[in-house]
Amino acid sequence: MKPIEHRIVLKNDISEIERLHDFIKQIGKEYHIKDGLLDEINLAVEEAIVNVIDYAYPDGVEGEAVINVNEENGFIKFVIKDKGKPFDPTQVKEADTTLGVEDREIGGLGIFLVRKIMDNVQYERTADGQNVLTLIKKIKEENI
Amino acid sequence: MKLIVKEENGRIIGTLEGRLDTAAGPGFMKEMEPLLKNADKQIILDCAALEYISSYCLRAFLALRKASAAKGGKIQIINMNDKIIKVFKITGFYKLFDIKND
Numbered sequence: 494m495k496p497i498e499h500r501i502v503l504k505n506d507i508s509e510i511e512r513l514h515d516f517i518k519q520i521g522k523e524y525h526i527k528d529g530l531l532d533e534i535n536l537a538v539e540e541a542i543v544n545v546i547d548y549a550y551p552d553g554v555e556g557e558a559v560i561n562v563n564e565e566n567g568f569i570k571f572v573i574k575d576k577g578k579p580f581d582p583t584q585v586k587e588a589d590t591t592l593g594v595e596d597r598e599i600g601g602l603g604i605f606l607v608r609k610i611m612d613n614v615q616y617e618r619t620a621d622g623q624n625v626l627t628l629i630k631k632i633k634e635e636n637i
Numbered sequence: 638m639k640l641i642v643k644e645e646n647g648r649i650i651g652t653l654e655g656r657l658d659t660a661a662g663p664g665f666m667k668e669m670e671p672l673l674k675n676a677d678k679q680i681i682l683d684c685a686a687l688e689y690i691s692s693y694c695l696r697a698f699l700a701l702r703k704a705s706a707a708k709g710g711k712i713q714i715i716n717m718n719d720k721i722i723k724v725f726k727i728t729g730f731y732k733l734f735d736i737k738n739d
Contacts, residue, residue, distance in 0.1 A: 508660060529720050
């Protein structure tokens, strides 16, 4: 049996974050994800999407981000696709979280959060010009 | 999301409410202005009703912390829930702030 897949198409507009939040809430219900964990997943997906909204397309150009979600063996998988300029978040230099107040830079935290929260983050640039970012997070304890 | 700022015995109390997602960010930056203006004073941020925070809004916290350090003020965060404390810990913000838990 093919796993059930959920899908949402978001415009590159920051107001879409609310729709994304509602979508993640539905996902949480569907897969019985605990509140705290769901908030973390929401944050990681939001940061990844904000990155697409802010940087993938030139200013004033309308674009889309498509998210497909499914669950397999206790892991939830978000596949985020856009047709913007190539960008590999897995290659971004990690924010230095050890710095003190004066040296700490404003920004650079979004991608950092995606990578810290998710168990696995993979990036692929397809031949037909799409960024494909896959985010995987364990949502169920193993049955021992 | 809402930020209410009031002065009490020379201390500035900021009470935060709701979700600080990325879409709320620009509004939050604006609502932070009275706090930034008073960054030389003792500021208490009551986060009891703060439900969620994105990196955009974390930046506003850092900007306030930097202003406070530069102007010799003090910031204390109170009543922050575990979910948000976890985000502060992941990002290293936990040790940048004086966070008081019950």
